Amino acid sequence: MTRFLIRRIILGLVTLWVIITLVFILYYARPGVDPARELAGRAVTPALLANINKAYGFNLPVYVQYWNYLKRLVPIPGQFNLGISNNNHLPVTTIIAQAVPIDISLAVGSAVIWMVLGISVGVLAARRPRSLWDRGATVFVLTGVSMPTFILGLLLLYVLYYLLTIHGIAIFPKPGSYTPITTNPLEWAHDLILPWITLALITAATYSRLTRSSLLEVLGEDYIRTARAKGLSERRVVYRHALRSSLTPIVTQFGIDLATVLGGAIITESIFGLPGLGLAVVQAIEVQNLPVVIGIVLVASFFVVAANIVVDALYAVLDPRVRVS
Amino acid sequence: MSLSTVDAAATAVPPEEPAVKGIEGRTPLQLVVQRLRTDRVAIISVVVIVLIIALAIGAPLIAAITGHGPTDTNVDNGTDANGQPLPPGSAGYLLGTDNLGRDILVRIAYGARVSLIVGVVATAIATIVGVVVGLFAGYYGGWLDSILARIMDVVLSFPYVLFAIVLVSVFGSSLPLTILVIAFFSFAAIGRIVRGQALSQREKEYVEAAHSLGAGNMRIMFVDILPNLVAPVIVLATLLIPTAIIFEATLSFLGLGIALPTPSWGNMLSDAEGVGFQAWWFYIFPMIFLLLTTLAFNLLGDAVRDALDPRTERIFAARRKKKPA
C-alpha cells in the first residue's frame, strides 16, 4: 500500500512538473515570444523593455530562467513565490487566496446537490430498469449531458432572476453578488444558490449514469442474489449492500469533479460574476496578465493532481485488486 | 458536459456481440442500421441532424433569399426607428435582428456550419488519434503503454476548459486552433477505451492465430483487432460530436473560440450577454439550435449503443420470434 502510494505521489509530481514546464515554454520560451514586450503594455520604449528584461531576467539564458522559475515554485516558505500581478501589483498568492474561498463555497454547495440528486436519480432508475422512472432518468441524463453549462446558467438567470425581478418578485440576487459565509451564512447561501444549481444539474447527469450502470451491474452479481434469497428486504439489499459496492466509480469521479470546481468553475463564475479563480483567470487572460494566469493554472493543476492521488488511494483501499495491476 | 460522461457511457458497450443466426453475411454495421430503423427516437434524431446539416449547407441560400449576409449590419431597416433590434416575425427578419441589425436567422444558419464542422472534424481527428494511440498502447503494452496511458490519464483528468483558454490566449483564436484544441482534449476519451479493449483483445486466441499465420504487428492491430473495436468506437465518436460542439460554443462564448464577426452559436450568445435580457430572442434561438443539435447527437449515440448491446440483441430476438413467420 505504501509503495503504491509513493508511486502515485511521484507520478503526480512528475505530472505537475510536466505542466509547469509546458506553461513555461508556452509563455516564456516559445519561439517568437517576447515576454518583456507582452509585459510592457502599449507604451513600449526600448528603455522600458531593457528595464523589464533586467527586472525579470528575460535576457538570461533560457535554462537559467527555467531554473529560477522552477526554484520559486518549490513549496518552501520564503522561497515560494508566484510573482506579482501586472495589474494591481498584488502578489499572485494574495489574489489566489482571496479567490479560493469562493471556489470552496461553490464546490461544497454544488457537490452536495449533485451527489444527492445524481445518486438518487441513478438508484431510482436502476431499481426498476425500463420503467417510467428509468425513462425519466434517461431524459434527465441526456439533457444534462447535452446542456452547455453557460446555457443553463443563462436560462436560470433569465427565468429566475430577470423575469421574476421585472415582475417584481426579486427572490434571486443579481449576478455579481457574493457574501462571505463568515459575514452572513444565509446571505452566502442565497447569493450562491443559482450558481450551485447550475453546476449541480450539469454534473448530476454523470452521476446518475454512473450510479445506474454500476448499480445494475452489482445487482446482477451472485452475492446480491444470495442476500435476496436470504430474505433481506429489497431496500436493505439495494442500500446496504449493492449501493456500497457500486460506489467506487462514483468516488473516483467525485474527487476529480470536486478538484476541477476548486480550481475554478470558469463558466459558472463568468456568468454569475463570482470573483473566484475561474473569473480571475479569464480576466487575467484578457489582459495578458501572465503571472496571474500561470499562478491559477498551477493551483488548478495541483488540485487535480492531488485529487487523483487521493482518489487512487481510496480506490486501492476499497478495491485491493487495483494495487496489483 | 464532461468527457468522463462519454467515457462512462461507452464502457457499457461490450466488445463482442454474437451475430444473429440466419442473417447471412450481414456486417454488424448493417445490423445496427437495421435495428435503428425501428427505433423512433433514433429516427427523430437523425431527422433533426439532417435538417441542421441542410441548414448549414443552405446558409448561403438563406442569405441570398433574405438578402442579408451573415455579417451585414442594418440592411433593409434591420433596426427600428429608435435603433432598437427587431423582434422575431418582423418583416424580412423571421427570427428578428440583433443589436447591430444583423439577421439572426442567417447568423444561425452560418453558426450551424461552424458547429458541425468543429463537431465532426474535431471528432474525426480525435477518433483517429485516439484509435491509433489506444491500439499501440494496448497492443504493445510495456513502457510504450505506460507512457501513453499516463498521458491519456493526465489529459482526461485535466480542467480542459482552463487549458483550452490558455492555449487559445497564447496562439490567438481561429477555427483550426479551436478544432485542434478540442481534438487534443478529446482523443484520450477514445484512446483509453480503445486501449482497454485492445489490451483484452490481444489475449484472444484469434490474435495468436494471426501471429501463427505470419501476420505482422500492423496487420494484427489494424486488420484483426480494429474491426473488433468498431462498436465502442462508433458509439464514442457519436457521443464526442456533441461534446465537441459544446466545447466550441463554450470557447466562443468566452470570446476565445471563433472570432467575431464570423457567427457561431457560442459567440452569438456572448454578444447577447453583453446586451442584456431585454431582447430575449438574441438568446433563445442560438440556445434552441445548440441544444437541439447536442441532444440529437446524444440521443443517436445512445440509440446506437443500445443497438450494439447484446442485451438489446436478446430482446430483439425474442420479439422477432413472437411474430408469426
Added chain:
Amino acid sequence: MPDTAVDGDVLLNADEIVKHFPIKEGIFFKHQVGSVKAVDGVSLKVRRGETLGLVGETGCGKSTLARCITRLFPLTSGHLTFDGADLSKLSRSQMRPYRRGMQMIFQDPYGSLNSRRRVGSIIGDPLAIHNIASGDERKKRVQGLMEVVGLNPEHYNRFPAEFSGGQRQRIGVARALALHPKLIVCDEPVSALDVSIQAQIINLLEDLQGEFGLTYVFIAHDLAVVQHVSDRVAVMYLGKIVEVADVKDLYSTPRHPYTNALLSASVVADPDKARVRDRIILTGDVPSPINPPSGCRFHTRCPKAQAICSTEEPLLQTAAGDPAGHMTACHFPVAEGEKLASGKATILHAVEGFLAEAPS
C-alpha cells in the same frame, strides 16, 4: 538426451527447450522475482508423416510447448530445428517465411476465429499475408479449401458466429491447410466440441493427413483420443516429458508411475491384453511450476518414490527390455504386472478429476 531411437526422417527436432515466464515486481523498475517454469528442458523429435500425441494434466505445459515449437513464443533456451532450419533464435519477422511450413489448430473454435471477419477472409488470411493469391484467385482457392474440409463454399461470406462449433473447427483446419504446411500442431482441437462431433473432426484430420502427407503434433486430454490418432505418444508432467513411446508400447507397458496412474484412471481399450488395471490414486495436488520439486518432479505424489528420487533427477532413457524408442524418466520404472495401487494412501482425486476436467 541419449539418442538410441531410430530417427527415421526427422521433421522437427526440439532439444532441451526451456520456456520460463518471468514474474516481475517493482515500483518503477520491474525486477524479476521468480518465474513460471512452464516448459523446463524438453527434447523431442517429430518424424515426417507421423502423429505424435502429447498428454498430461492441465497446466503441465502442453500448450506452452506447442507455442515454443511453432515459435509463437521466444525460447528461454534450447534449440529448435524444423525441416533442417535452425529456428531457435529467429525474430518474429525472420520467422515469417517458416510459418508456411508449420501451422496450428487451436482448442477454442470460438476464440480462435475473428468474429468480425468473414469466413472467406479468415481462411484466405494466410494467402494474403504471404502474398500467395489475391482477388478471384484467392477466392477460388479458399472455396476449394472449404470443400476439402467439408464446408459449403457458398458460405464464403458468412461470419463465424453463423457456424456451429464443429464447423468452426473445420474453418480453423481450412485456414491451417491454406499454406500447405508440413507440420500442424493441434492443441486440443476437439476438447471444446461435443463428443458426437469430436469423431468427425478427428476423422477429417486423419483423412487430410493421408491426402496431404501431413505431420501432426496432437495435444489432448483424452487418452482414448490420443491412442486412436497417434503413432507415438509423449507424456508430460510439470514442464518435462516423463515418458515417450510408440502408442502400442505406451498403452500396453507403461513404465513411468505417472503414466500408469493416468492410464489406470481412464478407460482405454487395450487391444493386446484385456488386462484390468487397478486404479492408482494419486495423493496431493500438482506442485506449482514456480517451485517445482527437486529431483524427480513427481516424487511428491509418486507411490514408488525413494530417497534418491528427491535428490537426483532421472534421465529420459530406455529401460532394460524396452524397445529403443521407448524412453522413461524414472529411477524405478514400473515392471510389467507390478501393482502400484496399494502403495500409498488412497485419498485424493487428482487423476480422477483429470478426465472429467473441463478443457483448459
